Amino acid sequence: MANSSxxxxxxxxxxxxxxxxxxxxxxxxGDRLPSVRQxxxxxxLSVTTVLQAxxxxxxxxxIEARPQSGYYxxxxxxxxxxxxxxxxxLPFDPTSVRIDDLVMRVVRDTLNHDLVQFxxxxxxxxxxxxxxxxxxxxxxxxxxxxxxHTVGLPEGTPQLRxxxxxxTYLAGCxxxxxxxxxxxxxxxxLHLALRTVCKTGDLxxxxxxxxxxxxxxxxxxxxxxxxxxTHPETGISLGALRIALQNHPVKAAVVMTNxxxxxxxxxxxxxxxxxxxxxxxxxxxxxxxxxxxxxxxxGQHPGVARAYSRKDLVLLTSSxxxxxxxxxxxxxxxxxxxxxxxxxxxxxxxxxxxxxTQLAIAAFLESGGYDHILRTIRRAYAQKVSQMARAVVRxxxxxxxVTHPQGGFVLWVQLPGEVDSLALYNQAVQAGITLAPGxxxxxxxxxxxxxxxxxxxxxxxxxxxxxRLGELVAGxxx
Numbered sequence: 001m002a003n004s005s006x007x008x009x010x011x012x013x014x015x016x017x018x019x020x021x022x023x024x025x026x027x028x029x030g031d032r033l034p035s036v037r038q039x040x041x042x043x044x045l046s047v048t049t050v051l052q053a054x055x056x057x058x059x060x061x062x063i064e065a066r067p068q069s070g071y072y073x074x075x076x077x078x079x080x081x082x083x084x085x086x087x088x089x090l091p092f093d094p095t096s097v098r099i100d101d102l103v104m105r106v107v108r109d110t111l112n113h114d115l116v117q118f119x120x121x122x123x124x125x126x127x128x129x130x131x132x133x134x135x136x137x138x139x140x141x142x143x144x145x146x147x148x149h150t151v152g153l154p155e156g157t158p159q160l161r162x163x164x165x166x167x168t169y170l171a172g173c174x175x176x177x178x179x180x181x182x183x184x185x186x187x188x189x190l191h192l193a194l195r196t197v198c199k200t201g202d203l204x205x206x207x208x209x210x211x212x213x214x215x216x217x218x219x220x221x222x223x224x225x226x227x228x229x230t231h232p233e234t235g236i237s238l239g240a241l242r243i244a245l246q247n248h249p250v251k252a253a254v255v256m257t258n259x260x261x262x263x264x265x266x267x268x269x270x271x272x273x274x275x276x277x278x279x280x281x282x283x284x285x286x287x288x289x290x291x292x293x294x295x296x297x298x299g300q301h302p303g304v305a306r307a308y309s310r311k312d313l314v315l316l317t318s319s320x321x322x323x324x325x326x327x328x329x330x331x332x333x334x335x336x337x338x339x340x341x342x343x344x345x346x347x348x349x350x351x352x353x354x355x356x357t358q359l360a361i362a363a364f365l366e367s368g369g370y371d372h373i374l375r376t377i378r379r380a381y382a383q384k385v386s387q388m389a390r391a392v393v394r395x396x397x398x399x400x401x402v403t404h405p406q407g408g409f410v411l412w413v414q415l416p417g418e419v420d421s422l423a424l425y426n427q428a429v430q431a432g433i434t435l436a437p438g439x440x441x442x443x444x445x446x447x448x449x450x451x452x453x454x455x456x457x458x459x460x461x462x463x464x465x466x467x468r469l470g471e472l473v474a475g476x477x478x
Contacts, residue, residue, distance in 0.1 A: 009298065009300070010045060010049050011049045011050070011052035011053040011056065012053070012056065012298070014039075014043065014045065014049065014050065014053035015053040015054075015056045015057050018033070018053065018054075018057060018062075018063075019057065019062060022062060022063075022073055027073045028073065029073050029074060030072060030073060031072065031073050032069070032070055032071070032072050033054070033063060033070065033071045033072065033073065035070055036050045036051055036054065036071075052299065054071050055379065056297075056298075056382075057071075058071070061074060061386055061387070061390065062074060085232055085401045085402075085403065085412060085413075085414035085450065094203050094224040094225070094226055094248070100216065100219065102422075102437065102439055102440050103212050103216060103440050106119050106120060106425075106434070106436050106437075106440065107120055109429065109434035110122060110434075112434070114432060115429065115432055115433060115434045116432060116433045116434065116457075116462055116465040117434060117454065117457045118433060118434060118435045118453045118454050118457070118465070118466075118469075119434035119435050119436050119454060120434075120436070120454065121261055121262075121322075121409070121410050121436075121452075121454050121456075122326060122454065122456065122457075123321075123322050123323065123326065123377070123409070123456050124377075124380070124384075124409075124456040124457055127373075127376065127377045127380055127456075128323075128324065128325055128373075129324060129325075129364065129369060129373055130325065132364065132369065133324070133325055133328070133360060133361075133364060136360045136363045136364055136367075137356065137357070137360040139363075140356055140359045140360050140363065141356055147355075148355060148356065148359060149355070149356075150355065151351060151352050151355070152352045152353070152354075152355040152358070153352060154181070154343050154346045154347045154351060154352050155180070155181050155182065155343060155346075156180065156181060156182025156183075156332070156352070156353055156358055157182070157355060157358045157359060157362065158177060159358070159359060159362035159363075159366075160182055160330070160332075160358045160359070160361060160362040160365075161177035161178075161180040161182065161332075162177045162362075163361075163362050163365040163366060164177075164180045164182075164332050165177045165179070165180055166365075167294075167365075168304075168316075168334070170301065171293065171301040171303060171304060172301070172303040172304070172307055173303065173304050173306050173307040173316070175316075175334050179334050179336075179339070180332055180333075180334055181332065181333050181334075181335060181339065181342060181343060181346065182330065182331070182332050182353045182358055183317075183319075183331040183332060183333055183346070183353060184329045184330075184331065184350065184353050184354075185319050185321055185329040185330070185331040186289065186291045186317055186318060186319035186321065186331040187213050187217065187331070188331060188349070188350075189317035189318075189319070189331045189332065189333040190213070190214060190217050190254070190287065190289065190317055191217045191220070191221070191349075192333065192335075192342050192345050192346055192349065193285075193287045193315045193317060193333060193335065193338075193342065194217055194218070194221055194223065194252065194254070194287065195221060195345050196315075196335065196338050196341045196342045196345055197251070197252050197285045197287070197315070197338060198221065198223055198251050198252050200221065200222035200223070201222060201223070201224070202223050202224070202251040202252070203223070203224050203225075203226050203248055203249055203250050203251055204218060204223050204224065204225060204226065204250070204251065204252050204253065204254060205226045205228055205241060205244060205245075205250045205252070205253040205254070206218070206225050206226070206227060206228065206253070206254050206255075206443075207227075207228060207230040207235070207236045207254075207255055207256065207260055207263075208227035208228060208229055208230055208441075208442055208444075208446060209230065209262055209263060209412070209438070209441035209442055209446070209447055209450070210227075210230075210254070210256070210260070210261075210441060210442070211256065211260075211261040211262070211289070211441070212436075212440040212441055214254050214289070215440075215441075215442075215443055218443075225443040226244055226248055226250060227442060227443060227444060227446070228240050228241050228244060230260060230263060230265060231263075231265060232263045232264070232265050232403045232405075232412065233265055233266075234265060234266075234267065234268065234271065235255075235257065235260060235265040235266065235267035235271060236255055236267070236275070238271060238274055238275060238278065241253070241275075241278065242278060245278070245279075245282055245284070250282075250284055251284065251285075252284060252285045252286075252287060253279055253284060253285075253286050253287065254287045254289065255267075255275065255286060255287070255288060255289070255305070256288075256289045256290075256291070256292070257272055257275070257288055257289075257290065257293075257302075257304060257305050258290055258292055258293040258296070258301075258302050258304070258407065259292035259293070259295065259296070259405060259406075259407035259408035261291075261292065261408065261410055261452075262410050262411075262412045262436070262441055262452035263403060263405070263412050264403050264404075264405020264406070264407065264408050264410060264411070264412065265405070266296075266302055266405075266406060266407060267305075269302075269303060272303070272304070272305040272307075272308060273305075273308040275305055276305050276306075276308040276309055276310075276313075276314060277308070279313065280309065280310060280311045280313050283311070283313070284313070285313045285314070285315060285336075285338070286305060286309075286313060286314045286315070287314075287315045287317065288304060288305050288306055288314055288315065288316045288317065289317050289318070290304050290316060290317065290318045291317070291318050291319055291321070291322055291331075292322060292407055292408040293318065293407075294322075294323055294374055295322060295323065295374075295377065295378060295381060295407050295408050295409065296378065296406065296407040297378055297379075297381070297382035297385075297406050297407055298406065298407075299375065299378055302407075304316055306334065306336075309336065311337075312336040312337040313336060313337065314336055315333060315334065315335045315336055315338060315342075316333065316334040316336075317331065317332070317333045317334075318331065318332060319331030319332065320361055322408075322409075323370075323373065323374060323377055324361060324364065324370070324373070325361075328357045328360070328361060329353075329354075329357070330353065330357055330358060330361050381408070381409045381455070381456065384409065384455045384456065384458040384459075385404075385405060385408075385409060385411065385455045385458075386404070387455075387458060387460070388411060388453065388455040388458040388466070389402050389403075389404050389411055389455075391458075391463050391466050392411065392413060392453070392466065392470075395463070395466050395467045395469070395470035396413070396415075396416075396469070396470040396473055397416050397417070397470065397473055397474045397477060398416065399416030399417065400413060400414065400415060400416050400473070401413070401414040402414075409454065409455045409456040410452055410453065410454055410455065411452065411453045411455055412450060412451075412452055413450065413451050413452070413453060414449060414450050415449045415450065415451065415473055416473070416477065417476075417477040418448075418449050419449055419473055419476045419477060420448055420449065420476065421437035421438045421439060421447070421448055421449060421450055421451045422437045422439055422448070423476055424437070424451065424469075424472055424473060424476060425437040425451075427472045427475075427476075428468075428469060428472060431468055431469075431472065432465070433465050433468060433469060435451050435452070435453060435469070436451060436452040436453075436454075437450075437451055438450030438451055438452070
């Protein structure tokens with residue numbers, strides 16, 4: 001939160017200035033900060049900018065709001081975040097992918113309501129607009145238009161494609177509705193993309209660690225993974241990727257440019273541009289997974305690599321599963337020059353995505369409710385992620401490292417003493433807690449002493465479960 005970065009927004013710089021003053025003792029724990037209006041006048045900033053800065057500090061546990069009174073420095077300051085887990089140096093060796101059995105165990109845990117859910121990366125259902133969606137879906141289903149009850153086009157309904165195109169414009173990458181194809185979730189979008197640009201046996205560059213669903217798609221298509229080291233803050237190592245491209249016949253790359261799962265890393269605009277230029281110079285398609293892009297704690301979508309494409313070789317994918325409804329299974333892809341081939345693959349797979357759910361999501365987006373939901377959940381997840389990270393520091397043995405992402409809702413934790421994450425997972429389930437062991441985020445089993453935790457379900461009531469996890473980690477170190 002330093003105020004020296006030229007890339008920082010006005011409110012981030014203001015938040016950095018206030019934090020510096022707090023750390024220097026100008027404002028002691030319990031002191032009241034200047035009012036929003038006072039700061040606005042003194043700094044010649046808008047009230048909105050000051051509020052954003054205070055909200056950011058509140059989300060980070062530095063200050064707290066008191067009703068009818070103002071903002072105060074918290075009496076108990078959060079501990080300094082520990083160092084981030086280092087990127088693992090990986091050999092550039094193609095790897096066959098075999099993780100299905102363990103992934104299925106983790107996914108099935110989500111159906112066991114007796115377990116504390118720190119495993120699968122599902123959003124907090126209490127933050128989703130479920131009741132409103134149910135009403136909209138019922139209204140859509142009652143309409144007399146017979147077209148609403150047909151199979152529909154492989155590309156998706158015009159209504160939803162128009163709304164998706166509007167969202168891409170707001171993210172700084174204006175696309176037309178004709179460039180969008182609606183899919184059954186982001187996983188199908190990734191599957192169709194890889195199926196379109198690759199053939200069996202091809203080599204695909206992926207981040208390491210990476211989302212296990214990407215590895216499952218590679219496995220199902222008979223593709224090989226080339227794992228590229230990825231930094232917990234800045235994303236995929238462009239230097240390592242450049243070396244890999246010089247020495248291996250890479251046919252495609254899959255990158256989560258914004259808030260990688262499980263790291264939470266976010267590439268800068270310059271890095272995204274360099275990534276696209278590097279790949280397009282070699283005529284290698286980039287499959288960009290932006291499923292967490294809307295969940296930036298700053299409130300500003302970081303933008304996408306697709307915006308820098310000059311050869312139309314970037315296939316941009318996302319979905320509404322993390323912020324509107326995972327059960328509706330509505331995703332999308334902008335496949336660039338590969339659209340015709342991808343639409344044919346879509347037709348051969350499941351013909352189309354269900355029409356009624358498309359129309360319900362489109363109506364919700366058109367109503368203007370989406371931005372309100374995003375403001376709510378971004379702030380909620382910023383708090384949950386920060387609180388859970390601090391709880392990990394409090395409750396896990398010394399030497400534990402944890403990320404502190406600026407978007408999404410997952411944490412990547414490096415366990416001390418080479419504790420085996422699979423052994424921890426097995427003990428945790430017996431203790432009534434689920435988590436995601438590091439094994440499933442790599443095709444080469446490179447993260448045996450790492451776990452991913454889902455902070456979306458975090459509450460102070462669940463800290464006892466985290467304490468128990470810490471006890472299990474300590475026991476495995478003995």
